[in-house]
Amino acid sequence: MITVTETAAMTAWSTARPGRIGFVPTMGFLHSGHVSLMQRLRPEVDRLVVSIFVNPLQFGPNEDLDRYPRDPEGDAAKCRAAGVDALFVPTDFYPSDFSTGVSVARLTEGLCGAKRPGHFDGVTTVVARLFGVTRCHVACFGEKDYQQLAVVRRMVRDLALPVEIVGAPLIRDHDGLALSSRNKYLTADDRPRALSLHHALFAMRDAREAGQTDVPALLALGRSVLQADREDYLQIVDADSLEPLQTVDRPARALVAAFVGQTRLIDNVAL
8 A cells, every 4th residue: 555645646646557446535533434435445446545634625613623533543554454555645635726616506505514504515625626636436435424425426417527426334333323533522421322313313213114204203203312412403304305304205314413512423314
């Protein structure tokens, strides 16, 4: 595995030889959820690239950019063990006169987009540039960030980018908590209450499987289980358009974002 720190060098490496390039973009502090994305692509590509870049464009003014957890040595070891060919850790990612942004309408207006203005513009801008720099043919994103996956898929479709987007299943810890780099922030007292996010979602899923289709009733059930300090949202949406539903009469997704202590967590489940 090589480590590349300059964007021009990354592009040169990608274009120097033929073959299908797989790509996993990350912000580092890697866990087994990230590794599962690498493992998903490794058998299908000739070369595998992972990027680690804490993208300032997707953080709001009061969010955790400066304290976002980092573990460069541990990250490199995980990538090496997963068979990564190139680890891209850019130090010059945005030119000093960078002046272009990518924005996806509608899909970004609800859920995390409503609570984190500008966040998805930062995501689509960095992902589009990463696609250009790495020259990847296929990229893998986890379903844990379900709205992000939907937004990236729409961007690729709308802009006719020659990149296949693969979604990979959400990975949970031994106690069911959705894996996240931000789980590091949870205290011993926070952790049991954090589990209520997936408990709420699972209760809604089980009720739907038992025949309940009324969304207000399902949401009321979920809120009766949720023990967060502050709820950002608990919604049931169309699995493709992300439009809120009143009746679960098509493929749907239940999603939650909530603060436990000072930590904002997200989770989702298919209905």
